[in-house]
Amino acid sequence: MQQIPGSLNIPKTPELLRDFEQFKQLLKKRTGLDLDQYKFEQTYRRIYTMMERAGYRKFTDYFAHLAADEARLRGFIDRLAINVSELFRNPEQYEILRKQVLPELLKNSMQLKLWSAGSSYGAEAYSLAILLHELAPNRSHQILGTDIDQEVLERARRGVFAESDLRSVPPEYKQKYFRAFQENGRTQYEADPALKRYLKFERHNLLSDPYPRGFDLIACRNVVIYFSDEAKDRIFREFHQSLRPGGYLFLGNTERIFNYAQIGFENPSAFFYQKPQQEVQRWRNAS
Numbered sequence: 001m002q003q004i005p006g007s008l009n010i011p012k013t014p015e016l017l018r019d020f021e022q023f024k025q026l027l028k029k030r031t032g033l034d035l036d037q038y039k040f041e042q043t044y045r046r047i048y049t050m051m052e053r054a055g056y057r058k059f060t061d062y063f064a065h066l067a068a069d070e071a072r073l074r075g076f077i078d079r080l081a082i083n084v085s086e087l088f089r090n091p092e093q094y095e096i097l098r099k100q101v102l103p104e105l106l107k108n109s110m111q112l113k114l115w116s117a118g119s120s121y122g123a124e125a126y127s128l129a130i131l132l133h134e135l136a137p138n139r140s141h142q143i144l145g146t147d148i149d150q151e152v153l154e155r156a157r158r159g160v161f162a163e164s165d166l167r168s169v170p171p172e173y174k175q176k177y178f179r180a181f182q183e184n185g186r187t188q189y190e191a192d193p194a195l196k197r198y199l200k201f202e203r204h205n206l207l208s209d210p211y212p213r214g215f216d217l218i219a220c221r222n223v224v225i226y227f228s229d230e231a232k233d234r235i236f237r238e239f240h241q242s243l244r245p246g247g248y249l250f251l252g253n254t255e256r257i258f259n260y261a262q263i264g265f266e267n268p269s270a271f272f273y274q275k276p277q278q279e280v281q282r283w284r285n286a287s
Ligand SMILES: C[S@@+](CC[C@H](N)C(=O)[O-])C[C@H]1O[C@@H](n2cnc3c(N)ncnc32)[C@H](O)[C@@H]1O
Pocket: 081, 082, 083, 084, 085, 086, 089, 117, 118, 119, 120, 121, 123, 124, 146, 147, 148, 149, 152, 204, 205, 206, 207, 220, 221, 222, 223, 226, 252
């Protein structure tokens, strides 16, 4: 019996692989979610584990079980997308944002339009809101948070975080922007309404929905790691289209765009890809 590299006891027989192909087709037909655009090994391993836990040995039987109940099917899709996040994740990158990227963008525009793509439960979007509120308060900035998972979007709208979500938040921001309260015997932190007024959360599938346009900054961090190289390339090209000239794409710690120049980006510092300013001229002439 073949094993999946890096995982013990996950079988990968020809029958199971055929069965998995059928599972993917059934899922796509029913929900529109195309698992071929996700990395194979990781997706197979995760679904196999979920199937095993539910007591099934064939993917198609597991699909019948999921499809029999809409809430169960939705729960499966939600669990497939890993939602791990925290505020100011990789704080050194947020320092670049605070000191260089956002001040530069604010020189060109009074009100910024930002997008946290794959926002999970909103930690990244709220971090962006804090920085914008610190640098340029009381302006009509807009921050859009999107995710494929409805449940995390509900949490994002509520703006309530656990202590562990706040561990990288600078103490003065924690004090200023979060109200501690008790819920189910745990200390929780609710974000200040001053932050919430910049924020809007909507469902968006990066693999199949039309992309919103006109952003000064798009943060898409720790999301594309799950996708195939072709899907990633399409996403980065869409992001380029969605940015205003001079706008930035902000990626996660382990993510790089190797063909950034071909797409039309510059790469002024690690994790930040800029659509050249030069295009401002062309853009203005065109309008
Ligand atoms: C690890 S979290 C990243 C959260 C945040 N960006 C961060 O870096 O802390 C990845 C998120 O991507 C979302 N996601 C996965 N596939 C997606 C898709 N096709 N379209 C939109 N979001 C997706 C997941 O639901 C999950 O919430």
